[in-house]
Amino acid sequence: MLRPIRTIAAAAAASALLLTTACNSASTGGEPNVRGGALTRGVTADSIKVGGIVSMTTASGYSKKDTDLGARARYDRANAEGGVGGRRIEYLGAEDDGQDPAKNLAAARKLVQQEKVFAIAPMSSVTFSGADFLEQQKVPTFGWGTLPSFCGPKHIYGFNGCLVPMPGGTLNQTWPEGLGTVLGGTKGKSVALIATDNDAGKFGIRTFTQGFTAAGYKVSYAKAAVPAVSTPNDWSAYTKEILRSNGGKAPDAVVSVMQTPYNIGLFTALKRAGFKGVISDPTDYDPGLLTKDATRQALDGVHVLLQFEPFESESPAMRQFKEDVKKASGGKDVPLNMHMLTGYMSADLFLSIAGKAGKDLTVESFQKAASSFSDTGTLVGDRALPKGQKQAFGCGALVQLRNGRYEVSSPFKCYPPIPFA
Structure with a gap:
C-alpha cells in the first residue's frame, strides 16, 4: 500500500x-x-x-x-x-x-x-x-x-x-535465403505461399512474396485464402491449386505462414496428393507435437524456420x-x-x-x-x-524433422535485409 x-x-x-x-x-x-x-x-x-x-x-x-x-x-x-x-x-x-x-x-x-x-x-x-x-x-x-x-x-x-x-522499412531474408541452402540455390526455384484469410495472413503473403522474389525465386502461388476461424476439413481445393501453380506442375517448395493445426491438415493433404518437394513453416519446432503419430507423420520432413539459435546449439x-x-x-x-x-x-x-x-x-x-x-x-x-x-535483427536457421527428431538443415546465420516497398 x-x-x-x-x-x-x-x-x-x-x-x-x-x-x-x-x-x-x-x-x-x-x-x-x-x-x-x-x-x-x-x-x-x-x-x-x-x-x-x-x-x-x-x-x-x-x-x-x-x-x-x-x-x-x-x-x-x-x-x-x-x-x-x-x-x-x-x-x-x-x-x-x-x-x-x-x-x-x-x-x-x-x-x-x-x-x-x-x-x-x-x-x-x-x-x-x-x-x-x-x-x-x-x-x-x-x-x-x-x-x-x-x-x-x-x-x-x-x-x-x-x-x-x-513501406520504407526492410525485410528479413532469413527464410528465403535459408531455404535456398536446402534447395541448393534460389535462382529459378519456384515457391507457393499460403496463409489464413486475416490481416496477419494477408500481410505475411505480401511481405514474403517480395522477400522470396528478391531472393530469386519464382512465386507461383501466393494467397491468404484459408478461413482463419477454423481449420478446413477438406484441403483438396488448396492442394489442387498449389500443385498446378508452376505452369501446370508442382512448385519446388510450399511455404505455409500458418499455425500448427492448419499445417497438419495442409501437409497431410499435400503428401497424400504426391507432393515430393520441400515443405516449410515458421511454427512447428516443438517436440511436444511428436507424441501423436498423425502429427509426427504430417510434420516429418518439414523444414521449420527459426529466428533464434536451434535448441541443438551448444553455445x-x-x-x-x-x-x-x-x-x-x-x-x-x-x-x-x-x-x-x-x-x-x-x-x-x-x-x-x-x-x-x-x-x-x-x-x-x-x-x-x-x-x-x-x-x-x-x-x-x-x-x-x-x-x-x-527492421529485423536478420538472423535465423532452419531445422528439419526427420525420423522423430529435429536436425539443423540451414545453420543459424544473419542475412542482410532488403528494402520493403
Missing part, C-alpha cells in the same frame, strides 16, 4: 489531483518511484511490476502457454542475481487472450489500469488489438515482432526486431536458457519449444534495457536507454535499437 498523505500544502483542487495520482500508482510494497514529484506506474523502491498477454487457449486448440514459462524462467534468474537496479521483478504471469481481439484489448486494459504494470513482456498472440492502447499509455511492451504493431510505435519492441515492416547462451527453463519447471527436463524462447527473449530484452536505464527507472529513462541500446551474442544474434523497431 502507498504511505498515507499526511500533509496537503496546496489548494483543494491540487490536493484532489495529488490523491488521485497516488491512488492510480501501482505498488505492492515499499515506496513508489518518484521523479520530479511524479509517480512511475509499476515501479517502487524495491520492485518492478510486469505482466504478459499470451494466447493460452484457442478455438483450434493451438496454445502458446509455454511462452509464460519462458518469461518466468528469465525473470527468476534476474531476481536470483539481484534484480534490476536493486529492484525485484514482480511478474504477474500472462493473461490469456484466447486469440480473440476483444480479449487482447481487455487484457491490456486490465494489466495497465487495474494491475498497474510498468511493462508487458511477453505479448504473444496473432492478434494485437491492444497495441494502440498500450502505446497511448506509454507501456513498454515486448513480444515476437510478427505483427505490424511491433514496427514503428515508440514503446513496442520485437525481441528479434520488426518482422513485418511498413553458452543456449546452455543458460536450458538451465533457466529447467529451474522454472521445478527441476524437470521439460521438452523445449519455440514458445518458451519467445517468452524468454521478450523478457530478456526488457531486462537488458531496464538494466541500462539504471536505478532511476521511469518510462522516460527506459525509452532513453532503448534509443541507444545494442548488444551481441544473444540467442537471436546481435540486437540494436531503434533499428529493431523498423
Whole structure:
C-alpha cells in the first residue's frame, strides 16, 4: 500500500489531483518511484511490476502457454542475481487472450489500469488489438515482432526486431535465403505461399512474396485464402491449386505462414496428393507435437524456420536458457519449444534495457536507454535499437524433422535485409 498523505500544502483542487495520482500508482510494497514529484506506474523502491498477454487457449486448440514459462524462467534468474537496479521483478504471469481481439484489448486494459504494470513482456498472440492502447499509455511492451504493431510505435519492441515492416522499412531474408541452402540455390526455384484469410495472413503473403522474389525465386502461388476461424476439413481445393501453380506442375517448395493445426491438415493433404518437394513453416519446432503419430507423420520432413539459435546449439547462451527453463519447471527436463524462447527473449530484452536505464527507472529513462541500446551474442544474434523497431535483427536457421527428431538443415546465420516497398 502507498504511505498515507499526511500533509496537503496546496489548494483543494491540487490536493484532489495529488490523491488521485497516488491512488492510480501501482505498488505492492515499499515506496513508489518518484521523479520530479511524479509517480512511475509499476515501479517502487524495491520492485518492478510486469505482466504478459499470451494466447493460452484457442478455438483450434493451438496454445502458446509455454511462452509464460519462458518469461518466468528469465525473470527468476534476474531476481536470483539481484534484480534490476536493486529492484525485484514482480511478474504477474500472462493473461490469456484466447486469440480473440476483444480479449487482447481487455487484457491490456486490465494489466495497465487495474494491475498497474510498468511493462508487458511477453505479448504473444496473432492478434494485437491492444497495441494502440498500450502505446497511448506509454507501456513498454515486448513480444515476437510478427505483427505490424511491433514496427514503428515508440514503446513496442520485437525481441528479434520488426518482422513485418511498413513501406520504407526492410525485410528479413532469413527464410528465403535459408531455404535456398536446402534447395541448393534460389535462382529459378519456384515457391507457393499460403496463409489464413486475416490481416496477419494477408500481410505475411505480401511481405514474403517480395522477400522470396528478391531472393530469386519464382512465386507461383501466393494467397491468404484459408478461413482463419477454423481449420478446413477438406484441403483438396488448396492442394489442387498449389500443385498446378508452376505452369501446370508442382512448385519446388510450399511455404505455409500458418499455425500448427492448419499445417497438419495442409501437409497431410499435400503428401497424400504426391507432393515430393520441400515443405516449410515458421511454427512447428516443438517436440511436444511428436507424441501423436498423425502429427509426427504430417510434420516429418518439414523444414521449420527459426529466428533464434536451434535448441541443438551448444553455445553458452543456449546452455543458460536450458538451465533457466529447467529451474522454472521445478527441476524437470521439460521438452523445449519455440514458445518458451519467445517468452524468454521478450523478457530478456526488457531486462537488458531496464538494466541500462539504471536505478532511476521511469518510462522516460527506459525509452532513453532503448534509443541507444545494442548488444551481441544473444540467442537471436546481435540486437540494436531503434533499428529493431523498423527492421529485423536478420538472423535465423532452419531445422528439419526427420525420423522423430529435429536436425539443423540451414545453420543459424544473419542475412542482410532488403528494402520493403
